[in-house]
Amino acid sequence: MACPSGCLNGGAQIRSQSNLTAKELTVQLEELYSSLPCKNPSDNEAVKELYEKWLEGSNSDKAANILHTKYHAVEKFINALNIKW
Known part of the structure; x- marks a missing residue:
């Protein structure tokens, strides 16, 4: 969700089933x-095992990528082809 408040009632967002306003x-x-x-992933x-065997450590370049x-x-890009008249 890129918008503040997650574009409430935007595409594929949950909708209120009661009389709540968008802000509420x-x-x-x-x-x-x-x-x-909140769970710490390192407790799992x-x-x-995933980090150690597949990603070669939590701070590896592979994990970062x-x-x-x-x-x-x-x-x-502004050019004559994308101008709407």
Whole structure:
């Protein structure tokens, strides 16, 4: 979800089944999300094994390339072919 409040009621977003406003639903969803228990991935034996055997360690280049995303600005091309009249 790239928009603030996750583009509530946007495409494929959950919709309120009650009379909640978009703002009220957003607050309710944020409270539910923050109440979820947090687990440390390193406590999971399967995750440890995955990092050790397949990704060659948690700080390896392979782990960074496969598990991390890099964002970059995309230049806007303006030319006569994409001008809408």
